[in-house]
Amino acid sequence: MKRNSLTLVIGALLVILCALMLFTFQVRTTEVAVVTTFRKPTRNLTNADWYVKWPWPVQEVQRFAKPVQNFEDKFTEDLTADHNPLLTSVYVGWRITDPQAFYRKIPGGSVAEAEKNLNGLVHNAKSAVIGKHPLSDFVSVTGGGTNFVAMENEILAAVRAQVDTSNYGIEIEFLGFKKIGLPENVTQSVFDRMISERQVLISKSQYEGEARAQEIRSDADRRAAEMLASAEGQATEIRGKGEAEAAKSLVVFQQNPELANFLFRLTALESSLKDRSTLIFDQQTPPFDLFKGVSTNLVTK
Helix, strand or coil, rough: HHHHHHHHHHHHHHHHHHHHHHHEEEECCCCEEEECCCCCEEECCCCCCCEEECCCEEEEEEEEECCCCCCCCCEEEEEECEEEEEEEEEEEEEEEEEEEHHHCHHHHCHHHHHHHHHHHHHHHHHHHCCCCCCHHCCCCCCCHHHHHHHHHHHHHHHHHHHHHHHHEEEEEEEEEEEEEEHHHHHHHHHHHHHHHHHHHHHHHHHHHHHHHHHHHHHHHHHHHHHHHHHHHHHHHHHHHHHHHHHHHHHHHHHHHHHHHHHHHHHHHHHHCCCEEEEECCCCCCCCCCHCCCCCCCCEEE
């Protein structure tokens, strides 16, 4: 009896396990999935959980990787706006956001097939954007830098628009230039052009430097002239004041000639005694006649 009960329990567990395997399934955190009914997509599953379905052949589950996937397009040649050939390739990051639309649009939901289609979209968008920009936007010769970021954003916007319009069920996360090159037959001509443009910049810098130097010299000359004019004005003013004072003294001297004569002799004597001296002089000779009555061999400091 006990053996029969154990057999029944085991059988029941096996039936339950088979039912769970047939009617339920799990979507992991690294996956998105689509449920197909008679091979037609009918339900999107983007969240990790346990789900219920009808067993095969009524319903099936198609699973896809949820993380961002990367691919690089081919290294192809396009013409810039100024008709220079340019070799470029870009890298693209994308992920599936609508498994049902992805399964419906891409045969068999193949990632390889999806990237093949994306490669065509990326190439068309890249060629269109490169055709709108001159070579100088890719190879900087002016020191102002390139426009890589702006062009990458243009290509990204164009690819996203095409993907949304075609309803691929995917989202382009990022896009950027991987490689940029020049064909060998035009490399030298491009280098010559870069050298020429660099020489133009050098000449421009030299001209601006000379103009600035001339401006500085002119400003210095102007300031010097202003300072000289100011100094001459001050000198004239001082001379005028001196002459005015001299005129006042002249009036006094004219009124008292003896005082004037005395002051002149005193000034001359003061000039003679500036340094330590031993004087031997004739008391009859001006201005030493002031020493009349003073003992000779006068030593002064």
